Amino acid sequence: MDKPAPADHPVHDLIGGRWSPYAFSSEAVAREQVLSVLEAARWAASSYNAQPWSFLVGLKGDETWQGVYDCLVDANRAWASEVPVLMLSMAHETFPWNGKPNRHAQYDTGQAVAALALQATDLGLFVHQMAGFDAEAARTRFAIPPGHTLMAAIALGSAGDPDTLSVPPAARERAPRERGAVSTFTFAGQWGEEARLA
Numbered sequence: 001m002d003k004p005a006p007a008d009h010p011v012h013d014l015i016g017g018r019w020s021p022y023a024f025s026s027e028a029v030a031r032e033q034v035l036s037v038l039e040a041a042r043w044a045a046s047s048y049n050a051q052p053w054s055f056l057v058g059l060k061g062d063e064t065w066q067g068v069y070d071c072l073v074d075a076n077r078a079w080a081s082e083v084p085v086l087m088l089s090m091a092h093e094t095f096p097w098n099g100k101p102n103r104h105a106q107y108d109t110g111q112a113v114a115a116l117a118l119q120a121t122d123l124g125l126f127v128h129q130m131a132g133f134d135a136e137a138a139r140t141r142f143a144i145p146p147g148h149t150l151m152a153a154i155a156l157g158s159a160g161d162p163d164t165l166s167v168p169p170a171a172r173e174r175a176p177r178e179r180g181a182v183s184t185f186t187f188a189g190q191w192g193e194e195a196r197l198a
């Protein structure tokens, strides 16, 4: 199923073609492809090149996959049971060389995941990020040290058949993709004053 972004201005196919499916195929993702998407994360920009991100990577059938799955909220578990790769992203909140706060750690981790998602799109794969998981349970389960903030659970795999979904995700799967116009978030002069670029 394709859901290209109905963009108002031209964007690269990778950007327009990325979307977050609920229906995933159970087909395994090749390890080389898993490494490619993580390589894309590796090359993201970061403040002071601190690379504050880390990922727990679970492949279906292993303990890490099960641990991530067990931490998902029910609504996410409902559609994620066949996802071949489940990950958790973490942001290191201090610079390793001086222990000072890195106030861009979460920003940079998001950039790394954005790169990962575009690389996945280029490989014909899909990513669905999730805030809906029990971060404290995951911290305990995976012994994640203090100072590393759990950011998102991440599903990775091939798109599946939407007809296999239960009702709420099925409706979301088929819903049109919507965004506020560029003019609603681009300002000039003062915050809140429309930039009027068009």
Ligand SMILES: Cc1cc2nc3c(=O)[nH]c(=O)nc-3n(C[C@H](O)[C@H](O)[C@H](O)COP(=O)(O)O)c2cc1C
Pocket: 018, 019, 020, 021, 076, 128, 129, 130, 131, 132, 133, 152, 177
């Ligand atoms: C940080 C983050 C957390 C999200 N959490 C969830 C979630 O818990 N469950 C879910 O079904 N989708 C979740 N999503 C997916 C968003 O709902 C989705 O990205 C958004 O509706 C835009 O759709 P698109 O990615 O298909 O363009 C999350 C996305 C992000 C980036």
